[in-house]
Amino acid sequence: MEYLSTRGKFKRVSAAEAIRLGLSPDGGLFVPAQVEKFSREEIMEKKDKSYQEIASWILKYFLSDYSSREIEESVKAAYSEQNFPVEKVTPLKKLDNNRYILELWHGPTAAFKDLALQIMPYLLVLAADKSDVDDEIVILVATSGDTGKAALEGFKDVEGVKIIVFYPEAGVSRVQKDQMKTTGGSNTEVVSLQGNFDDCQNAVKEVFSDKSFKAKMEANSYRFSSANSINWGRLLPQIVYYFSAYFQLINDNAISEGEEINITVPTGNFGNILAAYYAYKLGLPVNKFICASNDNKVLTDFLKTGVYDIDREFKKTISPSMDILISSNLERFLFEMTEHDSEQINQWYKELKENNSFKIDQETLAKIQAKFVGQFSQEDEAKKAIKLCYQDFDYLIDPHTAVAFDSLNKYRDQSSDLTTAVIDSTASPYKFSRAVLEAIKNEKIAVDEYRIIEELKQLSGTEIHRAIKGLENMDEKHKRNCSKNKVKEELKDILAI
Numbered sequence: 001m002e003y004l005s006t007r008g009k010f011k012r013v014s015a016a017e018a019i020r021l022g023l024s025p026d027g028g029l030f031v032p033a034q035v036e037k038f039s040r041e042e043i044m045e046k047k048d049k050s051y052q053e054i055a056s057w058i059l060k061y062f063l064s065d066y067s068s069r070e071i072e073e074s075v076k077a078a079y080s081e082q083n084f085p086v087e088k089v090t091p092l093k094k095l096d097n098n099r100y101i102l103e104l105w106h107g108p109t110a111a112f113k114d115l116a117l118q119i120m121p122y123l124l125v126l127a128a129d130k131s132d133v134d135d136e137i138v139i140l141v142a143t144s145g146d147t148g149k150a151a152l153e154g155f156k157d158v159e160g161v162k163i164i165v166f167y168p169e170a171g172v173s174r175v176q177k178d179q180m181k182t183t184g185g186s187n188t189e190v191v192s193l194q195g196n197f198d199d200c201q202n203a204v205k206e207v208f209s210d211k212s213f214k215a216k217m218e219a220n221s222y223r224f225s226s227a228n229s230i231n232w233g234r235l236l237p238q239i240v241y242y243f244s245a246y247f248q249l250i251n252d253n254a255i256s257e258g259e260e261i262n263i264t265v266p267t268g269n270f271g272n273i274l275a276a277y278y279a280y281k282l283g284l285p286v287n288k289f290i291c292a293s294n295d296n297k298v299l300t301d302f303l304k305t306g307v308y309d310i311d312r313e314f315k316k317t318i319s320p321s322m323d324i325l326i327s328s329n330l331e332r333f334l335f336e337m338t339e340h341d342s343e344q345i346n347q348w349y350k351e352l353k354e355n356n357s358f359k360i361d362q363e364t365l366a367k368i369q370a371k372f373v374g375q376f377s378q379e380d381e382a383k384k385a386i387k388l389c390y391q392d393f394d395y396l397i398d399p400h401t402a403v404a405f406d407s408l409n410k411y412r413d414q415s416s417d418l419t420t421a422v423i424d425s426t427a428s429p430y431k432f433s434r435a436v437l438e439a440i441k442n443e444k445i446a447v448d449e450y451r452i453i454e455e456l457k458q459l460s461g462t463e464i465h466r467a468i469k470g471l472e473n474m475d476e477k478h479k480r481n482c483s484k485n486k487v488k489e490e491l492k493d494i495l496a497i
């Protein structure tokens with residue numbers, strides 16, 4: 001399997017190179033050159049297999065330059081019972097006859113990003129081994145919350161790698177901050193930055209593009225890499241759970257073999273829903289993809305009109321991981337939808353850079369709309385959805401999942417399409433306890449976050465996620481703090497260069 005850049009100005013690379021490089025040097029993203037459908041028989045053969053076996057099957061297809069043994073060992077270590085202490089790794093919960101929740105938050109940090117970030121470090125270290133470069137890898141992360149902790153846990157104590165996370169001092173929740181600051185491991189660093197998430201992201205981008213800093217790093221045998229979803233190594237592992245969900249539906253007699261399903265994804269960077277689309281390209285029977293957004297509904301508008309327009313107010317919501325205007329993985333999707341037309345992609349992204357918007361042609365739009373539906377939920381609608389789901393099904397959902405649940409319900413009302421639907425649940429409700437409890441009680445709650453967590457437990461009778469339990473009393477291991485224009489100095493200090 002070879003990989004192409006969406007911008008078409010870089011050579012084809014192997015999977016290992018795509019993962020090691022992260023972003024293509026021409027500014028594009030790597031995508032598989034050719035994805036063939038598995039036959040119905042080949043897919044159905046896997047229906048009684050374990051999550052680990054399904055993962056190995058998918059990864060082997062895309063990582064043809066990794067040995068079977070490398071893949072199997074990585075899968076075994078990443079999806080161990082210790083990391084995902086539930087049967088099936090991503091269990092499916094039935095709400096009613098045609099709505100199912102796919103719980104993607106049983107990993108070490110209580111968000112779906114663990115599914116990718118638990119295995120990506122193995123894939124990256126193997127990729128580095130396959131190249132001639134034996135510098136130490138430095139993973140730089142700017143986070144608005146969930147990615148930082150998931151990346152820290154994934155890369156903690158991985159040999160040959162250092163991980164440094166920058167988060168905005170006032171831009172993350174109490175739980176998210178505590179989760180990051182208490183991370184153990186001898187190769188982890190967490191820095192609180194005096195600024196907002198954009199300052200963090202800009203500071204990190206600025207470091208990535210500084211040639212003299214890069215030279216200084218290389219002179220000291222260090223090399224930067226990235227752990228966000230522009231990296232194919234982060235997207236790929238997410239394809240697996242869509243097959244797992246499908247097989248669980250079959251084994252629950254909810255659908256018959258070959259029957260199509262609908263998939264609803266609470267979307268930010270378009271990574272998770274794109275993974276679902278790749279599962280479809282591999283032959284997973286899917287009727288519709290429902291792309292769910294919060295008040296930052298750039299994608300809803302795009303799917304309706306074909307105009308991608310980021311020239312709008314950025315809104316802070318109770319689903320912060322979806323507060324995003326530029327969905328990086330949309331570029332990969334458009335590349336697929338135009339049959340790999342990199343000239344067209346260059347044109348659209350040039351327009352985006354110059355005018356903050358672009359409009360795709362009618363033909364491509366029609367092709368997209370045949371499979372994809374955009375829906376969005378405003379803040380009060382998401383809150384109502386949390387309450388409704390709790391009342392009707394005695395089941396707690398976090399605000400991101402609530403956006404998906406509400407969007408699916410709207411789609412069903414408008415279309416009368418009652419195809420069996422999978423709703424991605426991307427975070428444990430305990431990760432966003434305040435928003436969840438306030439939605440259920442329909443009032444503002446003044447007490448401390450950790451008291452709220454206890455109250456949510458009492459109310460729902462569910463276990464507090466282990467990622468959050470006891471967090472309050474854990475030692476703070478990271479105390480670094482820096483101003484937004486001192487990031488390079490901070491890095492030099494950390495790396496002693």
Ligand SMILES: *Cc1c(COP(=O)(O)O)cnc(C)c1O
Nearest residue numbers: 146268269270271272321426427
């Ligand atoms: C990252 C994240 C999302 C958005 O996922 P994308 O792959 O960026 O679309 C949704 N929900 C939660 C809880 C997240 O952490």
